[in-house]
Amino acid sequence: MNLKDALCGESARRLLICLVGAVIVAVMWGPQQGSPDDYGHGFKQAVLDPRIFVFLGLGVLMFVLAPRTAQLKARLALPGSGLFGAAAAGVALARTLLHWYDPVGDGKFAAASRAATSGLADVYFGWLYVVTWLLVVGVGLVAILRRSRALASVGALAALAAAELTTVAHADLVSTSRGIDHSYGADATVVAYVGVAISLVYSGWTGRRSSIRDKALDLQARYPGVLIAAMALFLATASVGFATWFSPGRLNARLWTSADLFDGTGISALAAVMQRGGLAASLVVAAAVGALGIYRSSTSLRIAAAGLSVLGGALTLFTAHAMGQIGVDNGVDGATSPWANLGTGPWFALLGFLLLAVAAASPWIGRSSSNAARGRSRAASATAASRMSVTPTLLAGLVVAIVLPHVFTEYWQQVLVTQIGVYVLLAVGLNVVVGWTGLLDLGFIAFYAIGSYTTAFLVGSLPVHPPFGIHLTPLAAIPVAIGACIVAGVALGAPTLRLRGDYLAIVTLGFGEIIRIVAINNPGNITNSTRGPETPVPHPEINVGILDLKWGTDPLQYWYLLLAILAIVVFLFTRLERSSLGRAWAAVREDEVAAKACGVDATRAKLLAFAIGASTSGLAGVFFASQVGYFNPDNFLLLNSILVLAYVVFGGMGSMKGVIVGAAFLTWLPEFLKDQVPADDRQMWIGAVLLFMMIFRPSGLIPERRHTVELTHTDNRQAVTAATASESEGS
Structure with missing residues (x-):
């Protein structure tokens, strides 16, 4: 047998393995079917179902890419590739696993598509979701492999547009169906698309330089607490702008709408001020002072930011308790405790304020590890940077472990x-x-x-x-x-x-x-x-x-x-x-x-x-x-x-x-x-x-x-x- 015949035989075996694997995955992916009397029923349904062609196409794609594994690994090991793959997979998993609209059926994507009968929601849940995802992933993958700045920019803009499209389509579904929805499918998809955009911008504009993790560690070393502050700002902003604050099962009132809901109920004046913008103002002031203190490494500004953040957390608890007590006094939803009828909003706001306080105090919390890192070689800078944030990270994790369980159901x-x-x-x-x-x-x-x-x-x-x-x-x-x-x-x-x-x-x-x-x-x-x-x-x-x-x-x-x-x-x-x-x-x-x-x-x-x-x-x-x-x-x-x-x-x-x-x-x-x-x-x-x-x-x-x-x-x-x-x- 000559070399050409050997290579042909190897290619045939590789193609056969890829196609057989595709059929196996197609059988696993579909619904469980069959019985002890007919084990082949599930296989027949998988083969007769159109999804078999999708998986066979993926098998052929794997066959084509297999000989180029080394080159692909080298390209995909460059900065931004890991985040891109994880975020793109997150979009697919959000559609497959998460709930999208709780009031109908099992709340999954298929049930939401049946509930979306008009407008943008009907198109998005019908076919636009998959097409958008394929377009973003296709452009992004080419940009990652070719390291093209133009394609990366186009892919990032497409990902952000897809995130906005997801938000609008889901809001259209909720408004037309008029049901109370607390699903996380749309939110997870938006976060994943934003991750895709960040990865593409980073990969297109950094070339072969350090990875996102190294950049994050370097940023944390230069500005202690900045990563924790970013997470805190995200949680607090989501709480004030989007999360439910009162009666999540029936009234589903957010912070801004709760002001009108509690008007005339005898709620305290301070709580009313917090509902009508005081809490948002507290967040803006604390975040601004904290950001300036972190950027300028100012001790006085950091202390002020920590104090303002703790004050904001206290005002959050006061406002939430006042709302919950009014609900108990009026028998709303049969609540017997002021904390029993609250949504996720107060707890996310409290968590955001406390994490902002931890971020502001990071230089003093991690001072011992920072001092231990001084005088080390440049080769150990990444390790030293990571150690500088160990203690603040642990404290932030403790804060999350204390506050976050209040968001969970029983x-x-x-x-x-x-x-x-x-x-x-x-x-x-x-x-x-x-x-x-x-x-x-x-x-x-x-x-x-x-x-x-x-x-x-x-x-x-x-x-x-x-x-x-x-x-x-x-x-x-x-x-x-x-x-x-x-x-x-x-x-x-x-x-x-x-x-x-x-x-x-x-x-x-x-x-x-x-x-x-x-x-x-x-x-x-x-x-x-x-x-x-x-x-x-x-x-x-x-x-x-x-x-x-x-x-x-x-x-x-x-x-x-x-x-x-x-x-x-x-x-x-x-x-x-x-x-x-x-x-x-x-x-x-x-x-x-x-x-x-x-x-x-x-x-x-x-x-x-x-x-x-x-x-x-x-x-x-x-x-x-x-x-x-x-x-x-x-x-x-x-x-x-x-x-x-x-x-x-x-x-x-x-x-x-x-x-x-x-x-x-x-x-x-x-x-x-x-x-x-x-x-x-x-x-x-x-x-x-x-x-x-x-x-x-x-x-x-x-x-x-x-x-x-x-x-x-x-x-x-x-x-x-x-x-x-x-x-x-x-x-």
Whole structure:
């Protein structure tokens, strides 16, 4: 066989693979059809449906582009390409997943198109959305690949026009249908199109210079707090101009319309002034003073901006409470609390003002890290710039975690507590074992079960009660539950000190199953078998002197308790990571033999890793048991251990920030998809996200620097100096 025949055969195989893949994706993309008696029904419907031609065309396109992969990668690696791809995909995902008009059907794009029967909305939801997206993506992709300034400008203008078209068409749909709509499909599409425009402008006018991320870090280093201030201004402006402030389910009143709504109701004069432009004026003044202070690096202007922002937040709360109290007095929507009948507007405004205060105070919040960055080489400037914003960013994240949950519905508040918060705490604990020490643990959920059952035992909810009539509250049971998990962690770690890799994973997997099966088939009916606690585990309470706090059914109460616990755990673990023990864990993870040769006590380090990681899981078990009341062994399956491990890997092993973000995202995603895609498609979307991450970002969302260097096979010793490794391990 000559070279020509070989190349033809290779091309034929590549074309066949692309076409078969296109057919598979077409079957997956469509609605779930068929039955156990006819598995081919779904395939036949997919083949007969016109969408098969779209996917076959994509398959042919992949076949054409495959030989040019290297050139495409080089072009797409240039500045602006990543943001362009993410934003263009965001437009498509907004149409596919998000709600567009809540009052009709399932609220998705197809239901909105059926409700749009006239005017611009009918055209836009009929065919113009897809045509506009294809036009913007086509022009933008050519501009990205050719680095054409003219095409980039045209594509950016087209993207902004598409954003405006989306806003007008959606407003036309809402006005003609006259329904109350709180969907986010149109808003997400507008944001995505703006992202496309920014990426095209940047790629067309910067050529081969630094990336958007580097520019953002440089901007943050020159003007501390500017990025946080931009986010604050966006939230506050959206709140004042677009968000609902009162009675979102019926009246749907925004800030400006609420002024007429509350006229003559006896609302305070200050609140009335705030409704009629006072709040907007406060925002403009605070933003102007803050922007000038950030630009000129003026201490006095920054202090003034921080004070004005805090004052604006206080006025926001005062105005919202006054509105809510009038609603309670008049029985609007049956609200019993002044905060129960508010929309997202007051909370977004409060969040905007507080973030603006954080931005104004950034130089003083991040002063220690800024001083630590002085005197470093130019090669480390990007790292130093990123560190300068670490503390302000964490404070901004804390502000968001405190204020933003008020925007959520009660269902999402419950998810935030029982799913996201608890699993973030579990992932932080497992990161000690897997990320910092390099020990593969598949039985971590067993410590979660031990913490839960220990709490149920100590509060008297199990058939067997504590001796001497001792009954503790859940908060008082925390030290005992942590101690029990530490003992269990040492008991698991001691026999497995010589095991590594797959062998250690199998042993820990068996340990997790042993704990679960013992809880089911226990002697003396200690755990009440599959029924769980006989009586519900009581809610936490603190009653010391004049301090009397009780937690109940309000999810936000639990969220703030969990947030305080998580903040303490993260602070302690961060300090621990940078200690001599943290460095010993890193040495054991990299090379245990070399670590022992250098004098590291690997046995002690591994036992402490198991014990400390298990203690965090026990703490999560206490919180879980007291919040849900009832539980059983089915809450502690092997799948839960695998999920927590997936959260750690997805976020970035060894990275504290990455683990938190990864656990929060992957716990939120299945709950979000419940209302967006059919149940049979849910796991497909989650699997697609995981595959995409493992292919394009194997080190995780926010990777640890050492792992990034290892996975990219970079032999740049300046990237991981001794000082950087000791300071940024897990950052």
